[in-house]
Amino acid sequence: MADRATREAVGATLVALAAEGRDDIVSLDADLAKATTTVKFKAAYPNRFFDMGIAEQNMMGTAAGLAVGGKTPFASTFAVFAAGRAYDQIRNSICYANLGVKIAATHAGITVGPDGGSHQMVEDIALMRVLPNMQVLVPADFGSACAAIRIASEAPGPFYVRLGRVAVPQVHADDAAFELGRSYVLREGTDVTLIACGGMVWRALASADALATEGVSAEVIDAMSLKPFDVATLVNSAAKTGAVVSCEEHSVIGGLGAAVAVALSENAPCPLELVGVHDVFGTSGEPDPLMVHFSLTSDDIAAAARRAIARAS
Amino acid sequence: MSQPDLVHVAHLCQAMRRDIIEMVAAAGSGHPGGSLSAVEIVATLYSSVMKHDPADPKAPGRDRFVLSKGHAAPVLYAALAETGYLPREELTTLRKLGSRLQGHPDMHKLPGVEVSTGSLGQGLALANGMALALRLDGNAESTVFCLLGDGELQEGSVWEAAMAAAHYNLSNVVAIVDLNGLQIDGPTCEVMDLGNVLEKFAAFGWTVITCDGHSVEAMHDALTRAKAERERPAVVVARTMKGRGVSFMENLCDWHGKAPNADECARALVELAD
Numbered sequence: 001m002a003d004r005a006t007r008e009a010v011g012a013t014l015v016a017l018a019a020e021g022r023d024d025i026v027s028l029d030a031d032l033a034k035a036t037t038t039v040k041f042k043a044a045y046p047n048r049f050f051d052m053g054i055a056e057q058n059m060m061g062t063a064a065g066l067a068v069g070g071k072t073p074f075a076s077t078f079a080v081f082a083a084g085r086a087y088d089q090i091r092n093s094i095c096y097a098n099l100g101v102k103i104a105a106t107h108a109g110i111t112v113g114p115d116g117g118s119h120q121m122v123e124d125i126a127l128m129r130v131l132p133n134m135q136v137l138v139p140a141d142f143g144s145a146c147a148a149i150r151i152a153s154e155a156p157g158p159f160y161v162r163l164g165r166v167a168v169p170q171v172h173a174d175d176a177a178f179e180l181g182r183s184y185v186l187r188e189g190t191d192v193t194l195i196a197c198g199g200m201v202w203r204a205l206a207s208a209d210a211l212a213t214e215g216v217s218a219e220v221i222d223a224m225s226l227k228p229f230d231v232a233t234l235v236n237s238a239a240k241t242g243a244v245v246s247c248e249e250h251s252v253i254g255g256l257g258a259a260v261a262v263a264l265s266e267n268a269p270c271p272l273e274l275v276g277v278h279d280v281f282g283t284s285g286e287p288d289p290l291m292v293h294f295s296l297t298s299d300d301i302a303a304a305a306r307r308a309i310a311r312a313s
Numbered sequence: 314m315s316q317p318d319l320v321h322v323a324h325l326c327q328a329m330r331r332d333i334i335e336m337v338a339a340a341g342s343g344h345p346g347g348s349l350s351a352v353e354i355v356a357t358l359y360s361s362v363m364k365h366d367p368a369d370p371k372a373p374g375r376d377r378f379v380l381s382k383g384h385a386a387p388v389l390y391a392a393l394a395e396t397g398y399l400p401r402e403e404l405t406t407l408r409k410l411g412s413r414l415q416g417h418p419d420m421h422k423l424p425g426v427e428v429s430t431g432s433l434g435q436g437l438a439l440a441n442g443m444a445l446a447l448r449l450d451g452n453a454e455s456t457v458f459c460l461l462g463d464g465e466l467q468e469g470s471v472w473e474a475a476m477a478a479a480h481y482n483l484s485n486v487v488a489i490v491d492l493n494g495l496q497i498d499g500p501t502c503e504v505m506d507l508g509n510v511l512e513k514f515a516a517f518g519w520t521v522i523t524c525d526g527h528s529v530e531a532m533h534d535a536l537t538r539a540k541a542e543r544e545r546p547a548v549v550v551a552r553t554m555k556g557r558g559v560s561f562m563e564n565l566c567d568w569h570g571k572a573p574n575a576d577e578c579a580r581a582l583v584e585l586a587d
Contacts, residue, residue, distance in 0.1 A: 026449070048449065050481070058438045058473035065442015068428050071449065073442075088432055089470070093439060097420060097429040
């Protein structure tokens with residue numbers, strides 16, 4: 001399949017769910033319906049689409065009220081506005097009340113690109129993961145993103161689905177099935193575990209290819225379900241490899257790396273290298289050069305893998 | 314409203330004021346001032362305006378109440394106790410570990426609480442969402458009432474919601490402002506002047522009604538007219554007094570979030586005797 005952006009899963013999946021008879025599905029956006037792709041739902045089901053204008057707090061609160069009324073609301077905007085601007089609504093109106101609001105947050109991470117650091121959200125996983133009742137999914141490709149939207153629509157309670165702006169390669173099989181709370185071993189290996197989420201998964205696979213040419217066998221895990229987190233798959237892999245690299249397009253504070261560090265410390269301590277954004281804001285640039293600038297490429301993952309292996313031996 | 318009903322509501326108001334004083338005193342903390350200012354508003358809603366049934370708190374055709382000024386939880390708990398949602402004896406568990414009566418209302422703990430609130434400025438958006446859901450369900454009989462404090466109107470999110478309610482013609486939403494003129498740090502006009510609240514809501518596209526918030530007859534009339542509005546969202550701006558009914562609490566910011574001690578509680582209950 002051609003490369004596709006995970007954000008494209010929002011409109012496509014919401015339309016599919018509604019077509020399957022999910023009359024409870026409603027969609028809200030904050031003046032970004034074209035970018036988040038909810039414009040597709042608006043075109044197909046205009047009576048169940050609500051543009052709330054540039055007012056993210058109000059969008060989250062209204063979504064919470066719709067959930068009280070028995071609907072399954074999807075609230076979509078850029079990650080920086082979803083997790084940042086509306087944090088107190090998400091905390092109090094949605095998570096404290098444990099309401100089934102599904103947040104489809106697009107344009108997450110550094111690969112937003114030229115809009116720069118003001119719009120490159122690298123703190124959202126941390127902000128969302130710490131909230132009781134919140135469930136966090138960070139899919140790696142278009143197919144798993146569609147599955148993530150579907151999972152969020154079916155499971156009770158609040159969800160934060162983190163999606164990207166740029167097209168990414170397919171990493172899962174066409175017929176792959178996904179469940180909440182599961183990670184997926186995409187490639188088996190014995191020397192090091194590369195655990196990644198979102199747009200870092202295909203990069204981790206590329207790293208594994210490069211490491212293989214050096215005789216290093218890397219296991220690659222897609223940790224799509226950040227919360228609930230699949231501790232067992234990670235720990236089983238780490239017990240085999242003895243060295244781990246976490247890979248995320250997010251701050252290393254509070255994100256995947258932090259979840260991995262806690263899981264390993266509690267269950268199977270071993271050397272861990274964290275590939276991610278190291279406590280800085282983003283900056284303007286095209287996505288690929290930015291990923292080089294912030295040391296988030298497959299080469300950086302491979303280098304981290306070598307360091308982890310060296311520390312383990 | 315007929316004369317016997319008025320007498321009944323007046324008695325209900327006195328009973329609710331006693332409940333508020335007793336439960337906040339027992340808790341040793343809480344918000345008596347803004348609970349007392351809203352007594353006639355909430356008593357009128359629960360006794361003569363809202364369609365609701367304590368025996369069937371989730372009946373689809375009921376009217377809904379959102380306490381956006383969630384710190385006034387005691388006035389809601391008093392109304393729920395006096396109308397049969399919970400035993401009056403339970404009121405003194407307010408704010409204690411294990412109580413269903415949380416410091417701010419929790420929808421999952423206490424039947425009759427429609428939605429959890431507490432962080433100011435969020436209730437009107439919740440009410441709008443509930444109203445949209447009713448509309449999607451084809452429910453034209455239910456109204457969502459949302460009580461806001463005047464200090465709360467300083468939250469910008471209130472005005473985002475006010476704009477949205479008018480945009481989506483949410484005529485099944487009735488907002489009520491408890492305009493008592495005081496907030497924690499002082500008079501609202503000194504802390505952050507709200508300007509003309511009536512003109513602000515009117516400019517946002519709402520039908521605006523104002524009344525004496527301590528006259529049950531005026532409240533009933535205003536709320537009934539607001540509920541009957543079927544063109545646009547309506548707001549009732551109720552002119553009230555913080556701490557109303559307890560002489561030493563009236564119109565004093567200090568009683569926003571302070572519990573009466575045993576002596577003060579006893580003096581207040583003497584004043585509030587039927």
